Amino acid sequence: MTPPRRTRRAPKEPPSPPPVAATPAAPAEGEENPGNPERLYALTGLSDGGRMHLDLVTLVVARSAPPRSGTPEQAAVLRLCGSPLSVAELSAYLKLPFSAMTVLITELITAELVQVRAPIVRQARPDRSILEAVMHGLQRL
Numbered sequence: 001m002t003p004p005r006r007t008r009r010a011p012k013e014p015p016s017p018p019p020v021a022a023t024p025a026a027p028a029e030g031e032e033n034p035g036n037p038e039r040l041y042a043l044t045g046l047s048d049g050g051r052m053h054l055d056l057v058t059l060v061v062a063r064s065a066p067p068r069s070g071t072p073e074q075a076a077v078l079r080l081c082g083s084p085l086s087v088a089e090l091s092a093y094l095k096l097p098f099s100a101m102t103v104l105i106t107e108l109i110t111a112e113l114v115q116v117r118a119p120i121v122r123q124a125r126p127d128r129s130i131l132e133a134v135m136h137g138l139q140r141l
Contacts, residue, residue: 007082021071023095034099049135052102052105052106052109052116054084054087054102054105054106055118056087056088056098057086057087057088057119058086058087058116058117058118058119059085059086059116059117059118059119060077060081060084060087060105060114060116061081061084061092061115061116061117062077062078062079062081062082062113062114063084063112063113063114063115064078064113065078066078066079067113070113071092073096073128074104074107074113075110076093077090077094077104077105077108077114078095078108078111078113078129080094080120081114082094084117086110086119087101087105090105108141
């Protein structure tokens with residue numbers, strides 16, 4: 001039995017180059033560039049940079065409504081945290097780096113506007129004595 005003969009296909013035309021995208025204009029006065037590190041410094045305030053130890057999975061819950069004197073980012077955090085949200089979720093929703101988010105949340109904690117709590121950690125293994133008691137109870141049946 002002879003193998004089937006393959007015929008060569010005609011070469012395809014090379015794809016046309018993508019259209020040249022216009023370079024984004026610089027932000028107008030009053031607008032903020034989200035990639036600008038100066039914005040993050042201004043956003044986190046002029047504090048000493050101290051921050052609490054927060055994990056990505058630390059849950060944040062608002063304790064009160066946003067004050068009028070707060071920044072827009074603080075108001076956004078307080079609005080989002082009506083139900084518990086993790087620091088990672090807040091960071092993603094607000095499109096801020098985790099480091100800036102921890103400073104922002106630390107400021108809210110010191111102002112007693114939010115409450116943080118560690119997530120519930122389940123034990124890796126159940127207690128052996130409980131398993132033995134269940135096994136003995138099932139054997140008696």
